[in-house]
Amino acid sequence: MTPTPRKTTADLPRIEGPLGSLIQGLSNLLFNHRGLMLAIFAALTVFLAWSASGLKVDAGFKKMIPLEHPYMKTFTDYEQTFGGANRIIVALIREPVEGQTTTIFDKAFMADLKAATDDLFYIKGVDRPTVQSLFTPNVRFIEIVEGGFAGGNVIPATFQGEPEDLETVRRNVQKAGLVGRLVSNDLHGALIRADLLDVDPETGEKLNYPRIAAELETLRAKYQKDGITVHIIGFAKAVGDITDGAKGVIAFFLIAFVITALLLLWYTKSAKLTGVALVCALLPVLWLLGSLPLAGYGIDPLSILVPFLIFSIGCSHAVQMTNAWKDAIADGFDSTDASRFAFSQLFIPGTLALVTNALGFLVIMLIEIDIVRELGITATLGVSLMIVTNKMVLPILLTYLRIDQKTLDAKQAQEKSFEPIWRACSHFAERRTAVWAIAGSVVLLVVGFALARGQKVGDLGSGLPELREDSRYNRDNAAITNNFKIGVDVISIVVQTHDIDGACTDHRVMDAMDAFEWKMKNVAGIASAISLPGMAKIVNAGFNEGSLRWRVLARNRDVLAQAVTPIDTGTGLLNSDCSAMQMLFFTSDHQGETLAHIVQSVKDWNLEFHSPASEFKAIAPLVEFKLASGNAGVMAATNEAVEEADKHELAAIFGAITLMCLLTFRSFGATLCIILPLALVSLLNNALMAALGIGLKVSTLPVVALGVGVGVDYGIYLYDRIEVHLHHGKRLTEAFFIALKERGAAAAFTAVTMSLGVATWAFSALKFQADMGLLLSFMFLVNMLGALILLPSLLAFFVKAKKA
Secondary structure, eight states: OOOOOOOOGGGSOOOOSTTHHHHHHHHHHHHHTHHHHHHHHHHHHHHHHHHHTTOOBOOOTGGGSOTTSHHHHHHHHTHHHHOOSOEEEEEEEEOOOTTSOOOSOSHHHHHHHHHHHHHHHTSTTEEEEEEESTTSTTOEEEEEETTEEEEEESSOTTOOOOHHHHHHHHHHHHHHTOBTTTBOTTSSEEEEEEEEOSBOTTTOSBOOHHHHHHHHHHHHHHHOOTTEEEEEEEHHHHHHHHHHHHTHHHHHHHHHHHHHHHHHHHHHSOHHHHHHHHHHHHHHHHHHHHHHHHTTOOBOGGGTTHHHHHHHHHHHHHHHHHHHHHHHHHTTOOHHHHHHHHHHHHHHHHHHHHHHHHHHHHGGGGSSOHHHHHHHHHHHHHHHHHHHIIIIIHHHHHTTOOOOHHHHHHHHHHHHHHHHHHHHHHGGGSHHHHHHHHHHHHHHHHHHHHHHTTOOBSBOSSSOTTBOTTSHHHHHHHHHHHHOTTOSOEEEEEEEESSOTTGGGOHHHHHHHHHHHHHHHTSTTEEEEEOHHHHHHHHHHHTTTTOGGGOSOOSSHHHHHHHHTTSOGGGSSBOTTSSEEEEEEEESOOBHHHHHHHHHHHHHHHHHHTSTTOTTTTTGGGEEEEEEEHHHHHHHHHHHHHHHHHHHHHHHHHHHHHHHHHHHHOOHHHHHHHHHHHHHHHHHHHHHHHHHTOOBSTTTTHHHHHHHHHHHHHHHHHHHHHHHHHHTTOOHHHHHHHHIIIIIHHHHHHHHHHHHHHHGGGGOSBHHHHHHHHHHHHHHHHHHHIIIIIHHHHHHHHOOOOOO
16 A cells, blocks of 8 residues: 655644634643653652552441431431441351251350350440340340239340250240340341441541451351351441452453453554553543542442443543544654644544533432432543543653554554445435434334333342342341341331420320321231330230230320330330330331332321321321331432432433533534434433343442443534534535544444443442443443434434535
């Protein structure tokens, strides 16, 4: 192939438009002082690399919940009074031995239970007064004796583990009604429960959840022996397991890096170009990780995937820049002028795409959940840094590269082989073909809408949805759920009274609570309930020889006070002055539909309770049944916040992209053609989630914003060149064909590369990572197809060629 005649700086095309002088000035600054600029960027990289070494895992219970939600106002108001939802549950269970009677009433088991209770008690961060097991003094029994009532600790202070002591404990467990609560249904296991504080009591800093999880694993290793299995659940343990699983992200990052490097080498035909592109794709990741500690942030296990996305986006923009540079070299420019050409051609569309990405990620911050806001900040910061690394550092590095004619010839031959594909795609810019593409899109729209209606909010399975069903945490959760009848999911309703002295001895209040408990016990999804009226009825029967006929709420205030007095504040059912009482409802599961149904039942009760026809209308103005606390209450609030945020997120991201496209291209038709394919793919993503049983929750909510934010790049890069060629008098079909020759291969290549990279997440131990990988892979690939097929089809009807 004959070498192309050399060109000089004078042959560079002038940059038109109001931004021309700005870009020209920035180009002169970068390339006339490239050595100085490169030194500045290198120094910044070294500093941020040092800063990144101080990055820490930053997980927090309250970061996961919408603290501004009305339910969470109740949660935080009464957290100190009734305890929070940040709880640890440890179960020691004896494995049955064939031919032997094995129960917990064994000297060795009791010794282990006591020691495990002590070990949990002394873990730093545990709220020690909340620790509860058979060996803690807050677990007591009451019995009816000839002279009235007697009671005491379930395990007396004189306990030595002798047969008579064990028999005493067995009787006390029955008297206290602990079977199914602290003792397993078959008497083979026992629970230890404790709440965690928000901060480390010694340092005042946030709790180190991975450390607590590691200590819990030490506890497991210590006591899982001699036929005893140990099962541990709770937020701290979940964070620890997710953090362990997140370490696998590094392995997936390396796999994706290798895949990307090999594909880049195949695409560029140059090891030098591949190396420079990879360096500049990694640079924003390093800068991001170094910037987070400076901004006072850590990295949360749920946002640890963002750096990988930044790398993928960085590769996408690096490929576009190196491709434009290579084309300029092939056109006869030297390395420096080719870099100037690539910079001038791509700075506006590239920066627009990145700013649009940033705005798309920024709208995630509208969601009132701190962990999602942090994800939005992290992604926005990473994409913003890419404007410097990929639009400034990369062109400077390219000025130092040389590429031989053999490589250029191989690259041009490769691109020529793509031309039949681009010629076929260009027909979508003709109306006769576009009609069929649009009709097919309408069919997909209808099918997608029908399937998307089945999308569920919240968790759809049992256990912790962020982990695999066969993960150790979910196996522990299943073991505890199957062996203890109270379950592990509880939603609590706080009954708040106003201007009523001693509300727990007021029959009107207690009767209303009793009626509410009866109603809720008959709601699908409620497994059992514990409340002050229920306990008081049992005590009242006890004062009357245990007769079931006396298991009622006394109308006499003094008699009712007698029934309530034995129930102290340590039960978590009432506060010190009886102005607030907690009702605990254990749920059969924590699926989104179950919790929504329970919450709606509470709301229906409140409407009925405060209606003029209510039998409680005299007391209703002075009593509130307030949603909600407990871990299931937190989940219910989070589900509602996610459902509401999903609507706002879509409106905000598409609004931001529309605004940016209108400001840049100044064409409503062009903007519509870029936006509509993205909207269709977003709908299909929701349909895919519904079909695969992936719920809309905190971990999957950002997927649409991330997918749309990245997917819009394809349309912007292509339309930028289409507009230029239309302006020079080309027909739309030809303008689109030329644009595909210039940027189509790079767009298709990056979409395939990014899709393959995130597709490897399907093998992750973290289910939420696997889900995100599948959904993002789908969105990256289908958004590219939308830009190649639906974008030109819409342009055929909405945009006319501009004559020069």
